[in-house]
Amino acid sequence: MQKKNSLYRYYRPKTFNDVAGHTNLKKILIEQIKNNKFSHALIFSGQRGTGKTSVAKIFAKVINCENPKDAASCETCNSCIQANNNSHPDIFELDAASNNGVDEMRNIRANVSTLPILSKYKVYIIDEFHMLTKSAYNSLLKTLEEPPQHVQFILATTELHKIPLTIISRCQNFNFARITKVDLKEQISKIAKLEGIDVEEKALDEIFYLSEGSLRDAINALEQAGSYANKVTESVLKDVFSIATKEEKIALISKVLGGDAKYVISFFENSEQQGIDFQSLSLDIINLIKEIVEFKMVGELKKNYSITLEEANSFKKFDISLLFDLSDEIAKAYESTKGSSIDSQLLLIALLKVINVSKLISVVNSEVVLSNKITNKEVEMNKTELPPFNKEEKRLVKTEFNKLEESTKTIEIKEKIVDEKPSVLGETDKKNELKEKTKITENIGKYILGEGILDNINPSIEITDLNLDQGMSVEELIADKTIDKLLEEETGVINTMDLDTELTIPINEKVVYDLSYFENLKHQGPLDKKYQDIDTIWIDDAEIVATLLNADKVKRLKFQTLINQIFDISSPQFDPTLAKKLVPLFGAKVLAGSDTSIVLIMDTPILSNYLQYKINNLDFRKHIFEKLDTELIIYSVSKERTKILKEEYVLAAKHPEEYVIPNVDDFYESLQEQIKDMSEPPLAKESKDLFLDDDYTVIK
Ligand SMILES: [Zn+2]
Structure with a gap:
């Protein structure tokens, strides 16, 4: 260990x-020293090994140097020499971690x-300052309040949040960020x-x-690698520190995105045997993902x-959203074990989760075709059976339609998998087709709830080439049923639905739940006549900015995960009744x-206004509170409005105290x-204003 530290000391x-860096x-710091305007109590906070103590020592040396030049120490005066020898009589280094520090x-x-x-100065450098006990803090507090002119405190900590605010408010805080890759590489070279x-x-x-x-x-x-071999290479590091090479990591990412669970599991088995450091593996993968995403x-x-x-280039075939999912999952696994080293099993589960999502996309993909069909029929039906759309509704339907088309395109890029609809989805890899069909079937089993429909049908029979040749896929069979179902609802329950009661859709019949089902259902609410009387609910920007x-x-x-869970049809906890009740929340x-x-954020102003309207309903929001495990204000805003809010936010950040x-x-x-x-009808409102009576009601 002694030798290990020598290069660093040297x-x-x-x-x-x-x-390096900073x-x-x-x-x-240099400006402050030059102008003699530095605070007499400094906090240096940041991760270990980022140079806090080094900078503290340099600071102490510079302010005590007999012949400083532009805030640089002369290195030759008595004070500098003593400081470099760690024998300066006025520079004190204390470690708060070694005991509770009260006596010190x-x-x-x-x-x-x-x-x-x-x-000139007595300098106290206190390392691991957050380790002090409360009484130790208290005994130092008065001194920090009014330090004598000849005293300088530098309090170094890796955990700023553990230091009482009373202390922090009396100091100037400098945050030592993680050193950048460029700076670190330069220094090491x-x-x-x-x-x-x-x-x-x-x-x-x-x-x-x-x-x-x-x-x-x-x-x-x-130093360690250098003493093991003359030339430090990737494989030398792999031997000395049990790390995975970049090629291995890239292959791993690629296999996860490609849905190859087998490979990933066996990689983990091998890595565990080799004693791979999963902590650095997680960080490396995130860093590589960052580069791929940026590219x-x-x-x-x-x-x-x-x-x-x-x-x-080898990642061109994968959708960017999968890369985001992957880094999110790894970050979550990493966060959850922060402080201790990451558990390989947690990391493995994180990767498998993403594999699951990548497979889900293949299912959603086939369902997009289905949704397209539904939307088509809906539009047709509405033309003939319902009063004509107003402008906003037309726009809404059109947007949705475009969105579906758009997502069809995207998914096509996502994975070649796709499926048995080359005419819609563009060219498909024939060879992959059959393999993927089976995959889809496997998954689809999970997405059918209720009883009947396909429970009695062996999916493998359903997917015969015969069926497919006739252009009938499992998805289409489901689609037909779904369309019937939706048509039924369109003319029945949905249009007479009372907004103050929940969406009540009979589920005595077999219903197929998939993402497009909820997506469609979500748009029914705002079409209801009763809702048409509702203006836009107005919530002041400033109020929402306060949350930002x-x-x-x-x-x-956490909230996003919980909201997603409500509609996660693959989850064993999926509750179709709740999902339907909360359907205005779908896609939030x-x-x-x-x-x-x-x-x-909701996609359109109509959807966001509708959601806000629903949130006003106590029953509706109680379900959300239950799911989020807390009672809170729920604001619903449209995508368009977020731009304005973000601008507001930038301005507001200058005087945040004004936003509550x-x-x-x-x-x-x-x-x-x-x-x-x-x-309320306009007349009633006018009368009410006139009489200033809240209990006033209008009788027709
Ligand atoms: Zn000097």
Whole structure:
């Protein structure tokens, strides 16, 4: 261990210039020193190994140097020499982790009043400051409030959130970000050159992943690998640190996206035997995904990318959303084990989940065809049997239609799989066709709920070539039934539906639930006559912006997952009755979530207004509260409005104190008032205004 740390100690930066990365932070510190305007209590926060202690030591040396030049130490004066030897009588390094620190803090308090021995300042560098006990904090608090002119505190911590606000508010905080790949690689190459260690470019990338942005770990890795072999290559690192190579990681990503569960499982079995470090594997995969996604979006590779053009191109066939899913799942698995090392099983499950999604797409894909058909029929039917569409409805149907067409196109790119409808979905790989048909059948079994329809039919019989040749697929059989069902509902329940009661659709008959089913159902609500009397519900931008200002990413992800779950037909907990009740929520994207509020995005203003209207219904929102496990304000906004909200948000961020999330009960009370006003006939409203009487009712 001693030897392991030596290179790091040796190359510990001696001046601000030597410190890798942290450009802005260094600039600010240097300016403050030059102008003699630095705070006497600094907090250096950030991940381990990012240079907090090094910068603290340099800072202490510079402010005590006898002949400083432009905030740089002279390195020759007595003070500098003592500081470099770690023997400066006025620079104190304490480790709060070694004990609870009460005595040390009392000592500090007792000694701060005496003047420094050698230099201008007594500097106290306290490492792992968050480890202090409450009483230790308290004994230091008064000193921090009004430190004597000759005292300088530098409090270093990896966990800023554990430090009491009373302390933080008395200090200037500097956040030490994870060192960037470019900066780290540059520093490691420099040290390797000085040490005569030959390092492959690829190996530099691996060292970055391995060290998770900690320069200290990276230097240690270099030293360890350098003592194992003359030339540090990817395979040397693999031997020394049990890591997977980039090729292996790229193959893994590719297999996950391609739905090859077998490969993924056996990769994990082998990796476990080899003792692979799953922590760095997770981070590496996320980093590679980032590069692939950027390449997909921008169409070119950045210089510092670790993937090659050929590798990047091999991902062209996969849909970008799958890559997002994959990184989300891995990040979730990683987050859930933060602090300890990631469990290989958790990571494996995360990957298998994505495989499941990639297969789901193949099913959804076939259902898109089905949805198209439904939409067609709906449009036709509405033309003949229902009053003509108003402008907004026409637009709505058209948008939906386009969207479906659009998604058909996208899915075609997503995976070649697709299916037995080449005329709609474009060219299909004949060879894959049969294989994929079987896959779809397997999945479809899961998506049929209720009894009957296909339960008695052996899917493998249904998918015979004969059927397919006749152009009848399982999907189409289902489709026919679904269409009948929907037509029935169209003329029956849905149009007479009372919005204040829940959507009541008889389920005594066998109903097929799939994503397009909910998608279609969702649009029925706003078409209802009763709803047509409702104006747009008005909620002030500022009110919603307050939630954006208090947004919590973890909450957002959690809420999104829970909302998705309601309509997750593949889940064993799927409750069709609840899903139907909450169908106006189908497809909602969570824009932001806070402790007491959530902002949902719906595709169109009509859908978003309808959802907000439904949320006013106590019963409806109670179901959501139950699902989200909390009572909160639910805002529903359209995609279009989010642009305005985001602009507002940028302005609001300058004075966030002016934006307050309302009380939950107050919000629903005023929403109720507003809707009551809107649904009342104009005459009644006028009379009410005239008499100022809330209990006034109009008799026809
Ligand atoms: Zn000096």
